[in-house]
Amino acid sequence: MDEAVKLTHISHTFGRLHVLIDVSITIDPGVIFGLLGPSGSGKTTLIKVLLGILKPTLGQSIVQGTRMPSLSELQRIGFMAQSDALYPELTAQENMEYFASISGMTRSAAKTRIKTCLETVDLTSSANKQVNKFSGGMKRRLSLAAALVHDPEILVLDEPTVGIDPILRESIWTEFHRLTQEGKTIIVTTHVMDEAEKCDQLALLREGRVIVQGTVEHLKHSIEALTLEEVFLHYGGMPS
Numbered sequence: 001m002d003e004a005v006k007l008t009h010i011s012h013t014f015g016r017l018h019v020l021i022d023v024s025i026t027i028d029p030g031v032i033f034g035l036l037g038p039s040g041s042g043k044t045t046l047i048k049v050l051l052g053i054l055k056p057t058l059g060q061s062i063v064q065g066t067r068m069p070s071l072s073e074l075q076r077i078g079f080m081a082q083s084d085a086l087y088p089e090l091t092a093q094e095n096m097e098y099f100a101s102i103s104g105m106t107r108s109a110a111k112t113r114i115k116t117c118l119e120t121v122d123l124t125s126s127a128n129k130q131v132n133k134f135s136g137g138m139k140r141r142l143s144l145a146a147a148l149v150h151d152p153e154i155l156v157l158d159e160p161t162v163g164i165d166p167i168l169r170e171s172i173w174t175e176f177h178r179l180t181q182e183g184k185t186i187i188v189t190t191h192v193m194d195e196a197e198k199c200d201q202l203a204l205l206r207e208g209r210v211i212v213q214g215t216v217e218h219l220k221h222s223i224e225a226l227t228l229e230e231v232f233l234h235y236g237g238m239p240s
């Protein structure tokens with residue numbers, strides 16, 4: 001089967017700062033791929049390159065066989081950035097309707113999907129509340145629902161569960177696993193160790209380089225560690 005994402009020899013500099021150095025990552029369809037690394041290691045920059053939002057100094061990003069940037073490919077991706085891109089004056093429902101409309105969904109398809117996605121993030125009872133009255137965690141959850149609304153093949157989530165309580169986090173991860181069973185691919189950055197354990201594949205970034213990548217078991221095996229925490233300590237890249 002073709003790769004969902006193929007990043008080849010990506011390097012990126014901001015001025016004199018080498019933020020990504022020869023990063024190559026292949027992500028198979030239907031997996032949850034975790035991108036880990038300390039703050040400033042380049043995770044968000046790599047995600048922007050993957051999406052084609054940022055042109056790398058060197059290397060290329062291919063998503064589902066299409067070289068990025070590609071607007072049509074971008075429509076098949078659900079993206080949740082680190083900061084919420086919501087309209088505070090609108091209600092949750094209106095925000096969802098807006099995001100559904102820009103993805104080109106029909107009204108009836110949008111109606112069903114909006115209901116499902118708001119349920120997934122437990123916001124049904126707040127659907128008619130203005131977003132400027134939402135807590136930080138509620139905004140995060142709404143951003144996630146917005147990323148899911150057009151039922152994308154690939155979901156790219158930059159720290160999706162920050163500010164979300166452990167019980168809801170658990171149910172969101174259950175939803176992620178359900179989505180991968182439908183063949184969807186999820187790429188997630190996280191600082192949370194127990195979330196990293198739930199990923200099918202991981203890459204650990206440090207100072208712009210991939211230090212190690214593979215399954216959780218592979219990573220543990222590589223240094224005969226019992227926990228992922230030991231792996232991160234070993235490679236000197238404890239997520240912050």
Ligand SMILES: Nc1ncnc2c1ncn2[C@@H]1O[C@H](COP(=O)(O)OP(=O)(O)OP(=O)(O)O)[C@@H](O)[C@H]1O
Binds near residue numbers: 039042043044
């Ligand atoms: N637009 C920019 N201009 C200049 N430097 C930047 C820019 N964006 C990011 N950087 C720098 O690039 C480095 C990597 O940043 P990036 O946001 O990719 O890290 P990260 O691993 O996602 O961090 P965090 O976990 O804190 O979100 C940092 O040193 C950051 O200051």
